[in-house]
Amino acid sequence: MENFIVSARKYRPVTFDTVIGQNSITGTLKNAIKNNHLAQAFLFCGPRGVGKTTCARILAKTINCEHLNSNIETCNKCTPCLSFDSSSSFNVFELDAASNNSVDDIRNLVDQVRIPPQNGKYKVYIIDEVHMLSSNAFNAFLKTLEEPPPYAKFILATTEKHKIIPTILSRCQIYDFARITVDDIAKHLEFVAKSEGIKTEPDALHIIAQKADGALRDALSIFDQLVSFEGNELTYKQVIENLNVLDTDNYFRITDNILAGDTSSTLLMADEILENGFEGLYFLIGLGEHFRNLLVSKDISTLKLLQVSTNLKDHFKEQALRCSSDFLLRNIDIISKTDTIYKTSSNKRLQLELALLQMCANPESHSKTQVDFLPEKIKQKTETAEKSVVYNIQEPVKSIAVPQKTKPITDDSKNKTPASPAAMQGRQKNKIQYKQETISIRDQPKPVTEKKNISLVSEPPQDYDLHSKTFTQTDLQKYWNEYAEKMAGDHPSFSSTLHKGNPSLKENNVVEMTIETIVQEEEMNTQKADLLDFLRQKLENSTVQLSIIISKTEEEIRPYTAKEKYKKMAEKNPSIHQLKQSLDLELDI
Secondary structure: OOOOHOOOOOOOOHHHHOOOOHHHHHHHHHHHHOOOOOOOOEEEEOOOOOOHHHHHHHHHHHHOOOOOOOOOOOOOOOHHHHHHHHHOOOEEEEOOOOOOOOOOHHHHHHHHHHHOOOOOOEEEEEEEOOOHOOOOHHHHHHHHHHHOOOOOEEEEEEOOOOHHOOHHOOOOOOEEEEOOOOHHHHHHHHHHHHHHHOOEEEHHHHHHHHHHHHOOHHHHHHHHHHHHOOOOOHHHHHHHEEEEEEOOOHHHHHHHHHHOOOHHHHHHHHHHHOOOOHHHHHHHHHHHHHHHHHHHHHHHHHHHHHHOOOHHHHHHHHHHOOOOHHHHHHHHHHHHHHHHOOOOOOOHHHHHHHHHHHHHHOOHHHOOOHHHHOOOHHHHHHHHHHOOOOOOOEEEEEOOOOOOOOOOOHHHHHHHOOOOHHHHHHHHHHHOOOOOOOOOOOOOOOOOHHHHHOOOOOOOOOOOOOOEEEOOOHOOOHHHHHHHHHHOOHHHHHHHHHHHHHOEEEEHEEEEEOOOOHHHHHHHHHHHHHHHHHHHHHHOOOOOEEEEEEEEOOOOOOOOHHHHHHHHHHHHHHHHHHHHHOOOOOOOO
């Protein structure tokens, strides 16, 4: 029975041209050999399984070959090449820094460097996992690494470059190895499968390549494991079952359900996936990757970022046509937020289902291109939602008009001349534009009827019915004090402000309150909505409004806050205020 050799060793590259996915590095090394510009020390760094040690061995063999061809490849016939292939070369030394990391080990290495090579041009020292050397060992190695004999070359390899001291880094030529792409790994796996007489499906090889995460050695190890279990034929179904990978068809189906707003089918699919033993977070991350693939499939220029097989690319492009960019970005954002709280949640399944429900909700928020393929019921909901009023805090705030006494309609009103189109347009603009004024303790309080000085906030729709019951100053003071006592526990400073406010009832149910500082004004603006809601319910009058007046002290007050300082500067130089208005600037408070 012959000894089995794993594919990672059996198909290990032996020339620069056979190295997978590192063309820039191999090209640089070949040019350095050709032009006789070899450095004294090299540092190969990068993730596992990308070819660092392999390139180090190829470089050591190449620079000692006596008959290089025109492509800077070894002849495999001279004495240095034959001794290297048989692992009996006295010119190449491999040292594992993980187990030889002391000062004594480095001293032994330095003693060997003093002896010139018996055959060949160079003595090459390959030190793997060099970051494992102790700080004392690094220091003992510095002098030799900086000024070695002309026949000595050092090749250091590491997966953690940040752990190497800067004095070592400055003495080496650094080569950063990149992760190998999925396509390159899949092509190499196809080559290995043909060499071994194994039938494979392209989708199956792409799944293995994706599972390897850029490491060719890991991909070959997974390939050997699957061949040992399945035999001489690898199918897509067999690979996803053995690697416990969720079939991409599940993601396509659940995306269709989310597009249709079908919450029932979406939750049932999620339950089926969880019952099959898949982790909820793994499924959620996979769904996010699916949405990402759909997003890059919408543009031909970004289609190259899609690392899947050709068959799946067509499927992605087809589904991407039915998904708007807003829909995909919104769902990716939901998944990203769920990912951050999933691990710390005590009910992980609920977080998963909540994320799916959020994706299915509000189909009217999708782009118009999506409405065409939604079911008829969803289309009707979408059209209705577009006509409904949407409350948005970023929209201009509309002022609340003080109610006036209604006048009876007479026949004269019918004879009024209709307004011109220009006037009507001006009125429409006045309805939607609102400029929030800045109130300062320097301002002189103006009458309540002037809206510019009245700090009014648009209130959300109330749940109670509208009333217009008459109330007195005594009723107002009673419920005012009741609300102040209610707020004493959670907001004592606000309660104190209410007690000192001395509310007074004015015309048209306007409650006027006087405060002293800007801090109190900001506190009132924060709590005003709840106070108004409370007073309207207790007084049974929905027309109650609140006017906040900041009193002006007789003595000069030194400006303290940024708003006060700005007001003081604007009084001295009005052009500052004009500059702020023209550039639409805001105070950084």
